[in-house]
Amino acid sequence: MIVNLDTALAILQRGETCAVPTETVYGLAARYDDEHAIQKVFSIKQRPLDHPLIVHIAHRKWLGELCTDIPAYVNALIEHFWPGPLTLILNKTARVSHLVTANQSTVAIRMPDHPDFLQLIRKLNCPVVAPSANRFCQTSPTQPSHVESGLGTNIPVLDGGPCSVGIESTILLATNQNTTEILRPGIISTADIESISKVPCITQSKSNIKTPGKHKVHYQPKKPLFVTNTMQELSNVLARHPDTRYYVMSFFDFNDTISPPYTVMPDSPEQYAQVLYSHWQSSTILEVDAILMELPPDRPEWQGIRDRIFKASHGFIE
Ligand code: TXA
Ligand code: MG
Numbered sequence: 001m002i003v004n005l006d007t008a009l010a011i012l013q014r015g016e017t018c019a020v021p022t023e024t025v026y027g028l029a030a031r032y033d034d035e036h037a038i039q040k041v042f043s044i045k046q047r048p049l050d051h052p053l054i055v056h057i058a059h060r061k062w063l064g065e066l067c068t069d070i071p072a073y074v075n076a077l078i079e080h081f082w083p084g085p086l087t088l089i090l091n092k093t094a095r096v097s098h099l100v101t102a103n104q105s106t107v108a109i110r111m112p113d114h115p116d117f118l119q120l121i122r123k124l125n126c127p128v129v130a131p132s133a134n135r136f137c138q139t140s141p142t143q144p145s146h147v148e149s150g151l152g153t154n155i156p157v158l159d160g161g162p163c164s165v166g167i168e169s170t171i172l173l174a175t176n177q178n179t180t181e182i183l184r185p186g187i188i189s190t191a192d193i194e195s196i197s198k199v200p201c202i203t204q205s206k207s208n209i210k211t212p213g214k215h216k217v218h219y220q221p222k223k224p225l226f227v228t229n230t231m232q233e234l235s236n237v238l239a240r241h242p243d244t245r246y247y248v249m250s251f252f253d254f255n256d257t258i259s260p261p262y263t264v265m266p267d268s269p270e271q272y273a274q275v276l277y278s279h280w281q282s283s284t285i286l287e288v289d290a291i292l293m294e295l296p297p298d299r300p301e302w303q304g305i306r307d308r309i310f311k312a313s314h315g316f317i318e
Contacts, residue, residue, distance in 0.1 A: 001156050002144060005116060008158040009123050017041050019133040019147045020120060021160025022112040024085045024169050024186075025140035025277070026147050027056070027130025028155075029120075038099050038129055044151060047136040052102040053129040054087050054169075055109050058121035066127065067107055068093050071177045073197040080196045083113035085169040086188050100129055110169055116160040132168060133157075139221050139312065142166050142277045149281070166274040167308055172201075185304040187273055203303070218311040221280035223247070225291040226317035227309060234294050237317055247283045250294035261286055269301045276305065280312070292317070
């Protein structure tokens with residue numbers, strides 16, 4: 001159910017939840033200080049309570065209410081990246097409920113770069129929790145129609161158009177004075193962060209999954225997703241499994257030389273991220289058995305995208 005900004009505001013004010021646009025993915029919003037409303041967010045998402053939420057703010061000055069012992073380099077990161085797709089994990093104050101942080105002593109905070117959501121937070125005059133507006137473990141929505149197909153048409157959605165970034169924010173642990181650590185890669189890379197913070201940034205283990213079945217499936221599209229490293233391997237899979245109906249997502253343009261439906265993916269990470277989830281979403285209505293993807297290259301600027309594809313996938317296929 002599409003709602004306007006004033007209705008979205010009234011919904012949050014009375015302790016209900018509303019889906020909201022951000023530049024990354026749509027979120028399911030509630031006031032950060034309303035435990036009852038936050039409970040509803042967990043229950044609508046069917047998300048276990050041990051998964052903490054990101055608090056979204058509209059003013060830097062609100063940070064003091066939410067966190068403490070902020071390392072000096074954090075100011076430079078905020079100056080450069082906010083509003084934008086960078087979430088900072090900082091030590092929390094007593095005002096942040098344990099329900100938000102899943103009993104941890106830290107809180108995740110970001111300032112989203114979407115004019116409608118920022119305006120909504122300003123009018124509410126209160127920080128807002130907003131996990132991605134999808135059922136637990138499923139693909140995050142990047143358009144209002146994805147929210148409705150995932151959570152049902154009764155969920156109120158503030159329509160802010162398609163998300164411009166398209167994958168979830170980079171999450172950076174920023175509690176240590178001398179180093180940072182990426183907990184979830186995104187479109188903002190390790191090198192981007194180091195160049196601004198001037199302290200070393202530890203990246204997640206590069207190994208990710210190398211064998212199927214060893215990872216926790218997350219960001220999962222409705223159709224099973226398989227990956228190959230190269231275009232040649234992808235062509236081999238099509239030849240070996242003629243009876244499986246694949247939806248192919250690759251860099252290579254087949255120019256109508258194959259019969260399965262296929263999409264030629266953009267070769268810049270920014271444009272790729274913008275369309276990735278909507279292609280997964282649209283595979284739902286195609287008459288296919290599975291999605292088959294050629295992986296983007298193992299280079300730093302693709303880490304956020306590779307992370308989502310690996311976590312959503314059932315692994316490599318031959
Ligand atoms: O782009 C985004 O970050 C989107 C938009 C809506 O802002 N939000 C989002 O929220 O992706 P969610 O809840 O789907 O993912 C948040 C992630 C979870 O994996 C959670 O475990 C982690 O952030 N997180 C939250 N608080 C944390 C904390 N204190 N320490 C470590 N991880 C935390
Ligand atoms: Mg999520």
